Amino acid sequence: MQENEFVSDDFLDQFLKADPGYSLPDDFAEKVAARAKKRMEVLQTIRDFLIYIGTFLVVSTALFGFAYFRQLELLTKLKSLGPTNLAWLAGIVVIGVFVLFIDKVILPCSFLFRTLRK
Amino acid sequence: MNETDLLKQVKNGNPDAFRFLISDYKKLVLHLVGRVISQSDDIEDVCQDVFLKVFREIKKFRGDSKLSTWIATIAYNTSISFVKSKSRKGEKYMEEIGLAEKRWLADDHVLHSENEELQALLMRMIEKLPVQYRTVITLFYLDEFSYREIRQITGMPEGTVKSYLSRAKNLLKQKIEKLQLNEKFYLLPEYAGK
Numbered sequence: 001m002q003e004n005e006f007v008s009d010d011f012l013d014q015f016l017k018a019d020p021g022y023s024l025p026d027d028f029a030e031k032v033a034a035r036a037k038k039r040m041e042v043l044q045t046i047r048d049f050l051i052y053i054g055t056f057l058v059v060s061t062a063l064f065g066f067a068y069f070r071q072l073e074l075l076t077k078l079k080s081l082g083p084t085n086l087a088w089l090a091g092i093v094v095i096g097v098f099v100l101f102i103d104k105v106i107l108p109c110s111f112l113f114r115t116l117r118k
Numbered sequence: 119m120n121e122t123d124l125l126k127q128v129k130n131g132n133p134d135a136f137r138f139l140i141s142d143y144k145k146l147v148l149h150l151v152g153r154v155i156s157q158s159d160d161i162e163d164v165c166q167d168v169f170l171k172v173f174r175e176i177k178k179f180r181g182d183s184k185l186s187t188w189i190a191t192i193a194y195n196t197s198i199s200f201v202k203s204k205s206r207k208g209e210k211y212m213e214e215i216g217l218a219e220k221r222w223l224a225d226d227h228v229l230h231s232e233n234e235e236l237q238a239l240l241m242r243m244i245e246k247l248p249v250q251y252r253t254v255i256t257l258f259y260l261d262e263f264s265y266r267e268i269r270q271i272t273g274m275p276e277g278t279v280k281s282y283l284s285r286a287k288n289l290l291k292q293k294i295e296k297l298q299l300n301e302k303f304y305l306l307p308e309y310a311g312k
């Protein structure tokens with residue numbers, strides 16, 4: 001390309017190195033660090049909930065497995081409850097998990113998001 | 119606190135250390151995001167996204183490159199994704215480079231600037247350059263990355279980086295020449311070339 005006669009390279013280089021004048025608010029770093037901290041807390045909350053559920057599932061599976069293989073009385077008693085009562089029992093467990101979910105995930109997260117928005 | 123200690127603290131999830139890291143690299147991210155997206159309303163949001171990604175991904179940083187190169191890569195990718203998403207929404211952000219060059223040279227809006235300061239006028243010219251040119255100019259001149267580092271950040275081959283830099287400078291020179299021919303402004307003698 002033909003060399004331009006009017007503008008020197010030095011001038012252009014000097015200008016290209018000039019600050020473009022964009023700016024961020026003074027509290028930008030604080031704001032972003034606070035958001036990162038809240039995100040970390042939300043993730044921690046979800047992780048805690050998953051640990052609760054995981055522990056519950058592992059323990060109950062182990063108990064039922066033990067009862068099944070050892071042909072314990074517990075299993076016979078459970079079978080004798082009948083489908084309706086078993087459904088009630090399952091319902092109570094589901095409600096328990098739901099309450100745990102609300103208490104350990106939804107409430108802390110909604111609190112965190114509210115403080116994040118402020 | 120040196121960079122290694124700072125990194126260790128950030129990797130451990132220390133928010134104060136992360137605040138220091140943001141302060142250290144704020145300018146680098148701001149320059150790159152600002153130049154790539156050229157939309158002042160969105161600059162802060164995109165910069166926030168960049169740093170949140172940095173925080174999320176920092177454990178994956180193994181020190182294979184400089185921390186600044188790694189952060190600039192995240193800033194570049196985030197800005198380009200933003201630009202592409204805007205393009206999909208119908209805004210004209212990205213286009214084929216040859217077309218973008220022609221449109222830029224033909225656009226005389228930047229010429230109506232008799233009372234404008236030279237510095238501001240030239241800044242506006244840069245902001246209207248094709249996005250690839252704005253990116254390499256910013257990384258090379260403002261953030262002083264080498265050609266190799268710019269290749270790592272943008273994924274463009276070194277030859278392309280060099281060619282974009284030279285094309286961008288020539289385009290700017292052509293535009294300034296056009297301005298002078300239109301007698302819209304005069305360069306001070308000390309700025310003029312041969």
